[in-house]
Amino acid sequence: MPFKIVGVIGSSKADSELFRLAEEVGAEIAKRGAAVVCGGLTGVMEAVCKGARSHGGLTIGIIPSWSKEDANPYVQIPIVTGMGMGRNVMVVMTADVLIAVGGEFGTLSEIAHALNIGKKVIGLRTWNLAKAHTKPIPDLVEATDPKKAVDLAINSISAKG
Amino acid sequence: MPFKIVGVIGSSKADSELFRLAEEVGAEIAKRGAAVVCGGLTGVMEAVCKGARSHGGLTIGIIPSWSKEDANPYVQIPIVTGMGMGRNVMVVMTADVLIAVGGEFGTLSEIAHALNIGKKVIGLRTWNLAKAHTKPIPDLVEATDPKKAVDLAINSISAKG
Amino acid sequence: MPFKIVGVIGSSKADSELFRLAEEVGAEIAKRGAAVVCGGLTGVMEAVCKGARSHGGLTIGIIPSWSKEDANPYVQIPIVTGMGMGRNVMVVMTADVLIAVGGEFGTLSEIAHALNIGKKVIGLRTWNLAKAHTKPIPDLVEATDPKKAVDLAINSISAKG
Amino acid sequence: MPFKIVGVIGSSKADSELFRLAEEVGAEIAKRGAAVVCGGLTGVMEAVCKGARSHGGLTIGIIPSWSKEDANPYVQIPIVTGMGMGRNVMVVMTADVLIAVGGEFGTLSEIAHALNIGKKVIGLRTWNLAKAHTKPIPDLVEATDPKKAVDLAINSISAKG
Numbered sequence A, B, C, D: 001m002p003f004k005i006v007g008v009i010g011s012s013k014a015d016s017e018l019f020r021l022a023e024e025v026g027a028e029i030a031k032r033g034a035a036v037v038c039g040g041l042t043g044v045m046e047a048v049c050k051g052a053r054s055h056g057g058l059t060i061g062i063i064p065s066w067s068k069e070d071a072n073p074y075v076q077i078p079i080v081t082g083m084g085m086g087r088n089v090m091v092v093m094t095a096d097v098l099i100a101v102g103g104e105f106g107t108l109s110e111i112a113h114a115l116n117i118g119k120k121v122i123g124l125r126t127w128n129l130a131k132a133h134t135k136p137i138p139d140l141v142e143a144t145d146p147k148k149a150v151d152l153a154i155n156s157i158s159a160k161g
Helices: A016-031 A044-053 A084-094 A105-116 A146-160 B016-031 B044-053 B084-094 B105-116 B146-160 C016-031 C044-053 C084-094 C105-116 C146-160 D016-031 D044-054 D084-094 D105-116 D146-160
Strands: A005-010 A035-038 A059-063 A077-080 A097-101 A121-124 A140-142 B005-010 B035-038 B059-063 B077-080 B097-101 B121-124 B140-142 C005-010 C035-038 C059-063 C077-080 C097-101 C121-124 C140-142 D005-010 D035-038 D059-063 D077-080 D097-101 D121-124 D140-142
Touching: A005 A016, A005 A044, A005 A084, A005 A105, A005 A146, A016 A035, A016 A044, A016 A097, A016 A146, A035 A044, A035 A084, A044 A059, A044 A097, A059 A084, A059 C077, A077 C059, A077 C084, A084 A105, A084 B084, A084 B105, A084 C077, A097 A105, A097 A146, A105 A121, A105 B084, A105 B105, A121 A146, B005 B016, B005 B044, B005 B084, B005 B105, B005 B146, B016 B035, B016 B044, B016 B097, B016 B146, B035 B044, B035 B084, B044 B059, B044 B097, B059 B084, B059 D077, B077 D059, B077 D084, B084 B105, B084 D077, B097 B105, B097 B146, B105 B121, B121 B146, C005 C016, C005 C044, C005 C084, C005 C105, C005 C146, C016 C035, C016 C044, C016 C097, C016 C146, C035 C044, C035 C084, C044 C059, C044 C097, C059 C084, C084 C105, C084 D084, C084 D105, C097 C105, C097 C146, C105 C121, C105 D084, C105 D105, C121 C146, D005 D016, D005 D044, D005 D084, D005 D105, D005 D146, D016 D035, D016 D044, D016 D097, D016 D146, D035 D044, D035 D084, D044 D059, D044 D097, D059 D084, D084 D105, D097 D105, D097 D146, D105 D121, D121 D146
Parallel strands: A005 A035, A005 A097, A035 A059, A059 A077, A097 A121, A121 A140, B005 B035, B005 B097, B035 B059, B059 B077, B097 B121, B121 B140, C005 C035, C005 C097, C035 C059, C059 C077, C097 C121, C121 C140, D005 D035, D005 D097, D035 D059, D059 D077, D097 D121, D121 D140
Antiparallel strands: none
């Protein structure tokens, strides 16, 4: 049986509050026995891996560069792509569901790729895309805290399976 | 000397008004001696190639599938990637500047990738991202008509060169 | 600490002897505490994952299609790329060292990518490239059996680290 | 109608004889009205573009890096991928047929990808793969000079179309 995999996306720069939020997201994912996939670098990506490892979770980092040395120290499985931001597509495709924590334009590209293929995105202080669109976006749901974000994420995987 | 290359992004489904807008964008690009790059398929992508060819312009289509038969009939240079939506990144990187005509989530991913690397995007009835963001987005500029969109695009290339 | 990752490459069709060889390779990798990365499909890829799982090893499959359902049943971590044979490059880059078991042209592409970046390849009944080249190829070494192949592979990782 | 596109692959380092061969290949392709696609860099890639441009041919370079400034000066259409050697797959897929001039491991990866999808490769002093294989390889044909290589290449496209 493959692991359930929750993708966590967010900026490589995170202030202390976003870092703490992402760390809690990682911890909650690990508590539920799912693996984390992320872009493998710093900021939100490092926080979520740190949180997951603190609870024995499995962490996968899909690295944009050619070097696994670029992975943050909490990544257990660095997938080396050498594809730059092209790796964002793979984070989206590998995840069963996504949680966006904060985020700038790179995160927005991942949200857009996810919505493009009908994959659910749970947001924590992330892009409020409905404001920029002419239609509601049912696959993008804002959560109020890390625990609820992970609940929504895991429920959405279970509903599919 | 390499060609100046204007990327045009937009949905594979276009109503008659969007199709006409994209066709005019293609024609205006060709009149200025620049090449068009797009995703090579239907809708806005087909319209911009058709418009460019009607004025003798060069058309490049970066195809998501494994088959150049999937290119629209106005693509002269089909680049076959087999990368699915991963090819969106390459449309963005190959273009010197981008014009977004309408657009759904695929187009949004391209706008996001462009803004992520500081590449200018001119919009025609496309995502009004500033509404969904906490900061202004100077690299995303809305134009009122195809001619002005292409003027802005070409000027932005010249300013860089 | 990231896992040590051994890449195993080979054809999606394997006769019973190649299947058994690849299964033993997987088992030997697992016994040494390293993870397996492969292309995730059938044949040699399935055999190595089956062998690794039978000894509690961790298995990563880098899938060419858009669907993790295409992974063989022994893959625990399916990385979904949607990149077709472009994913071969990622198998090579993600592995710390490669073992080629048999193999046709897809495997040859992976051997070539590995040699191109100076990554070691241990061969088991695979391409004898030295015969087709004008120079010796020190990074491509033939092993006589699965245990020796994995010994050579693990030693080459330890020498680097 | 899309252009006929001949892919030319070979090392980024070329001695004067290989450079001259590749330049003639480019010239012969241009004389037949086909476009050249290559990896866009130096050596054989530069020679074939130079030869094609000297006869008014169209030149496409699929660049591994993030910067079109890395293209050789004879590339008219730089396709920017940021994918490193992953772009080799795209050179193969975009070409209707391939000519390999000399070549090291990067070229070998391209030959292997081509043979893997049944695409014809004409060789000029390149890998003699039949020596390393257990079966004949009908899709890999050695030519004696540039003119004959291009004749074989163009004939193989016409046979398909």
